[in-house]
Amino acid sequence: MIRTVFCREGERYTGFRASGHSGYAEHGSDIVCAAVSVLGCTCVNSLESVCGLIPEITANDDGLLAFTIPDTPDEAQAHDAQVLMAALHQGIADIARQYPRYVTLSIQERRDKS
Numbered sequence: 261m262i263r264t265v266f267c268r269e270g271e272r273y274t275g276f277r278a279s280g281h282s283g284y285a286e287h288g289s290d291i292v293c294a295a296v297s298v299l300g301c302t303c304v305n306s307l308e309s310v311c312g313l314i315p316e317i318t319a320n321d322d323g324l325l326a327f328t329i330p331d332t333p334d335e336a337q338a339h340d341a342q343v344l345m346a347a348l349h350q351g352i353a354d355i356a357r358q359y360p361r362y363v364t365l366s367i368q369e370r371r372d373k374s
Contacts, residue, residue: 262296262323262363264352266345269370273345275315276300277326278352282362292362293323295355300325303348311340 262282267275278300282292304327307313315327329341349365356363 261361262293264296264356264363264365265368266349266352266365267328267368267370273329273342273349274370275326275328276303276345276348277324279322279324279326281323282359284359284362292355292359296352296363297325299348299351299355300327303327303344306344307341310344311337313337313341 262278262280265277266273267277278296281287282290282296284290284292304315304317304325307315307327307329313330313332315329318324318326329345332338332341352363352365356365
């Protein structure tokens with residue numbers, strides 16, 4: 261199963277993590293894994309090419325893709341990053357709804373330590 265987690269602070273997305281393999285089909289033929297991977301990689305690449313932000317990325321061959329969006333004082337960059345993350349969330353939610361045995365989606369709220 262692929263477990264996805266969106267990290268948020270209030271209404272603002274701060275990161276994403278996808279881990280595991282769906283088990284929907286054999287390696288190389290798994291459309292569920294491919295769909296989640298394409299959405300995640302496209303979001304990471306777009307954060308850089310569209311927003312000019314370089315996310316902190318962790319990835320490996322065991323099915324892990326995690327990234328954190330860097331803070332920026334630039335309101336346009338921050339807005340565009342949130343639009344990209346909302347699109348990622350929508351895509352993952354659609355896949356999880358269609359393939360609930362293979363993909364989960366959760367939200368992790370960051371709490372202030374003050």
